[in-house]
Amino acid sequence: MTERYSGPIIDAHHHLWEPRRNFHPWLSGAETIPFRYGDYSAIKGNYLPEHYFTDAAGHDVVQTVYVETEWDPRDPLGETRYVHELARRHGVPNAMVAQAWLDAEDAAELLAAQAAFARVRSVRHKPGGPGSPEEVGSQRTLMSDDHWRQGYAELQRHGLHFDLQTPWWNLDEACRLARDFPAIQLILNHTGLPSDRRPEGLAAWRAALARLAEWPNVALKISGLGLAGQPWRAEDNAWIVREAIAVFGPERAMFASNFPVDRLCGSYATILGGFKRLVADLPITAQRQLFHDTAQRLYRPVADVIRLDPYLRTSA
Known part of the structure; x- marks a missing residue:
């Protein structure tokens, strides 16, 4: 017997932005950068709480986690102040993953400043490195750089987590990071980016994910599963979603929308509804962990009331 989840959701990974007001190197101009979903011009406009909740209509999103948006790297605290002002006005976001360049000379001071904000729970610094499995060995990511470490x-020192975005072929470096810093919670973003859907690619992705899951201080966000030029379909992602949950367990995994970025691949209803359909055979307690409880435990969202009147929300 299946029971599709209809309870409260904490969206563990989404973005908000106003690129014309706040400089983002990849969003604010006419130029584009190489991107895993291809052309992303459609998401270069404003994306604010009213746009998010219009997209999320029909799902009981009660709290959200904002993840840094590659805002102007010269002003990481500007992004944090901006997010807290949005939260003051709208009640969301309820937690934040802030920007921090860990290899910067002022990294220690910046982390102290970020941790002083009420909603900051984690930071993200994409570590770069090999662009394909074939390059592993000849290149390394920042996770192996002494200064970055x-x-x-x-x-x-500040009780902050680390959100890691890197492809699965770099996860052996992440294993060493988790091993060497057992008191720091590491949260792998976007399911380890399993973009190679050939059988051998998926087998290598699962093996890398399983090695990382051996470390108890690691959790997983199931998100970012779109493919360039293809609409998001639950059946295309079913095996990945189920294996990710089998590897980490629902107590260390959480669903997230990655909106508006994943809007390039499908609607909120398609993606979140697809996740709900794919796990409807799990116990309802496990489904609640995936959609709410794991994110609540790890990100400890501020319990504000969402102040957006659903009848006044505008379309994006």
């Missing part, structure tokens, strides 16, 4: 160690 000194910045990473500072997270423990």
Whole structure:
């Protein structure tokens, strides 16, 4: 017997932005950068709480987690102040993953400043590195850089987590990071980016994910599963979603929308509805962990009341 989840949702990964007001190197101009979903011009406009909740209509989103948006790297605290002002006006976001360049000379001071904000729970610094499995060995990511790791160690001082976005072929470096810093919670973003859907690619992705899951201080966001030029379909992602949950367990995994970025691949209803359909055979307690409880435990969202009148929300 299946029971599709209809309870409260904490969206563990989404973005908000106003690129014409706040400089984002990849969003604010006419130029584009190479992007895993291809042309992303459609998401270069404003995306604010009213747009998000219009997209999320029909799903009981009670709290959200904002993740840094590659805002102007010269002003990381500007993004944090901006997000807290949005939260003051709208009641969301309820938690934040802030920007921090861990190899910067002022990393320790920046982390202290970020941690002082009420909603900051984690930071993200994409570590770069090999662009394909074939390049592993000849290149390494920042996760193996001593200076970067000194910045990473500072997270423990402030009780901050680390959100890691890197492809699955770099996860052995993430294993060493989790091993060497067991007191720091590491949260892998976007399911480890399983873009290679050939059988051998998926087998290698699962094996890498399983090695990382051996470390108890690691959790997983199931999100970012779109493919360039293809509409998002639950059946295309079914095996990945189920294997990710089998590897980490629902107590260490959480669903997230990655909106508005994943809007390039499908609607909120298609993606979140697809996730609900794919796990409807799990116990309802496990479904609640995936959609709400794991995110609540890890991100400890501020319990504000969402102030947007649903009848006044505008379309994007």
